[in-house]
Amino acid sequence: MADICKNDIVITSEALNEAENIGLVFERVPKGYGVILVDDGSTDNTASIGRVYPFVKVISHAVNLGQGVAFVTGLKAAIDLGYRYMIHMDSDGQHKPEDIPRFEEALRAGGGDIVVGSRILGQMNKTTFLRRSFLPVLARIINGITKYEMSDPMCGFRGYDLDVIRMNLGMFANYHNPQYNAVEMFIRASRRGIRVKEIPVSVDERSSGSSYKGELRYGWNVMVSIIKTYLEGVDK
């Protein structure tokens, strides 16, 4: 991977039984970027498909632990391998790999230790009414707590400056609910003075298959995570 990819930036992604989508996503990754794929206990051939691509490194969880934990595994691997920047994207085809260079640009320009993609500033294709209504409310709540000015904190398409993150790895430990880690991460990040910057992204519908997150359950669990993390009080 080192021979064909940039040596200071890496893309991480987690996948659970995404054999149908993963190849389509990797085909669209711009040249020069390496990918760390965390296979979160898939029972299909997600990992094997990942290994077909020379720019992809696969880490496999023996059992399914959820997206939040798999994200941290990818993050730890990126730090271990000495990368300076990490861009995280979903493996289900919703995030457009063509946006990756814009994340890189934003990270290298500075001004944000975490660069968050915003579907509100960009485009959100074919989303549900419930989700479209819920996101701005959630953004207001999180912004109220963190004092950030994010329009779409739940977007998983993000870039990280690992020089800053490696000094603050504690904020990724002991999630109350790893599946809904974004809110916990932002609340903890704000307490550590980590800077956040937003860039517009466009998000598509899944290429195929269905998401594991039910809308109402998702909303409820996010709210519970916000309350729990807010009540932590002290910085973890």
Next chain:
Amino acid sequence: MKAIFILLALAAFFMASLTFYWARQRKITIRTFFLWMFVWLSMLIFSLFPDLLTVLLKVVRMEIRAYFFFLSGILFLFLLQFLRALSDKRNERALHALVQEVALLKFKIEQLEEQKNA
């Protein structure tokens, strides 16, 4: 003494002995040991001296024994559930950490082998 009290006393004694034996074998934690010993010893004492229960009922101003048992049973189940939730969360975090570590170590080994082969 009524037969039921003798039976209860014997059961409590048997369970207390078993709990003690398991603690010596380190099959249960010290916290679990104290929790269950409290239950069995209470059962034993109230079986051997049933009048004590009448005194206790007067103290907590309850008139019917069944209510007392029902209430204390529910409270005890709540306590057990709470302790179980704590230990579940602890185990879940440990499991996450272990699976992550194994995955990352395996990944490192693969990287090293790849470098060797190259």
